[in-house]
Amino acid sequence: MASTIGANARLRSTYTPGVALALTVVVPTYRPTPGLVSLVSTIAPYVEQVAVSDDASPCTFDPVLREVSGAARTTRHDVNRGIARGLNDGLESARAAEHEWLLTMDQDSRVDEAYIDQVHSVAQVATAAGCPVGAVGAQFIRTSGDRLGYPETAQYGLRTTHEVFQSGTLWSVAALSSIGGFDEDLGIDAVDAAACLRLRERGNVMVLAEGLVLDHTWGNTEFITLGNRSIAITHHSPERRRTMVRNRLRLAPAEFRQSPTHAARTLRRLGVGTGMALLRETDRRAKLAATLSGLWGARKR
Numbered sequence: 001m002a003s004t005i006g007a008n009a010r011l012r013s014t015y016t017p018g019v020a021l022a023l024t025v026v027v028p029t030y031r032p033t034p035g036l037v038s039l040v041s042t043i044a045p046y047v048e049q050v051a052v053s054d055d056a057s058p059c060t061f062d063p064v065l066r067e068v069s070g071a072a073r074t075t076r077h078d079v080n081r082g083i084a085r086g087l088n089d090g091l092e093s094a095r096a097a098e099h100e101w102l103l104t105m106d107q108d109s110r111v112d113e114a115y116i117d118q119v120h121s122v123a124q125v126a127t128a129a130g131c132p133v134g135a136v137g138a139q140f141i142r143t144s145g146d147r148l149g150y151p152e153t154a155q156y157g158l159r160t161t162h163e164v165f166q167s168g169t170l171w172s173v174a175a176l177s178s179i180g181g182f183d184e185d186l187g188i189d190a191v192d193a194a195a196c197l198r199l200r201e202r203g204n205v206m207v208l209a210e211g212l213v214l215d216h217t218w219g220n221t222e223f224i225t226l227g228n229r230s231i232a233i234t235h236h237s238p239e240r241r242r243t244m245v246r247n248r249l250r251l252a253p254a255e256f257r258q259s260p261t262h263a264a265r266t267l268r269r270l271g272v273g274t275g276m277a278l279l280r281e282t283d284r285r286a287k288l289a290a291t292l293s294g295l296w297g298a299r300k301r
Contacts, residue, residue: 025043075089242290
């Protein structure tokens with residue numbers, strides 16, 4: 001595939017030692033482990049601002065949140081409302097700092113200065129190529145020993161895709177602001193998919209940083225092989241199963257209008273994931289009820 005970016009070696013670093021990159025990193029948290037301290041301490045020296053937005057964790061998690069407050073602008077919420085609000089807190093922080101880019105991170109992901117430098121460099125290269133960048137994500141996600149990739153397209157001579165996982169993704173602050181930020185009505189599931197959909201509708205592009213790998217822990221996810229395909233069994237709770245089904249189906253009509261191919265692929269993935277949950281996971285009866293509730297919830301909107 002032709003690529004303006006080419007091999008990673010052709011990218012020029014945008015990081016100058018001792019000078020922080022002018023961007024905001026936001027880490028939405030809930031019941032954070034001490035790994036949050038390691039994540040924040042690793043990235044804080046390389047960017048101008050780190051924001052932590054906690055989604056009403058119990059007071060037993062105060063020590064971790066206090067420890068990161070010295071290196072990150074920390075917001076504590078009293079009511080749990082899902083990851084979208086935390087991401088929007090980061091967007092507000094980026095706007096207040098007049099930053100052009102917002103890097104969104106899950107508390108279970110791990111990146112270093114080289115990762116941040118590469119997504120930022122790709123964003124600069126893509127913008128210079130005339131690409132209306134909506135977001136820049138890693139080309140691969142590594143979890144539970146498996147490396148997952150996105151279905152790729154090509155635009156502006158770049159590796160692109162229809163939607164990216166929000167963790168480890170660098171978003172254009174201007175583009176996100178033009179769509180009103182992340183949809184807080186969705187709570188947690190498909191928040192990134194909805195943002196990518198709305199950005200695509202406005203002509204923005206989701207770019208992939210060639211060769212870049214995000215290390216991320218997806219709960220209790222395991223993978224099985226069926227034929228030549230690797231299938232994820234997520235072991236999500238019944239409530240998560242309900243919102244996954246509901247939110248994806250709510251997005252489906254607009255997805256089909258924007259890209260029938262991507263919409264069909266997304267629904268196939270949802271169907272396979274739901275089937276695996278009902279056949280291979282525990283609490284199958286509860287997850288069946290949750291799936292039916294999600295189907296009904298999608299109709300009611």
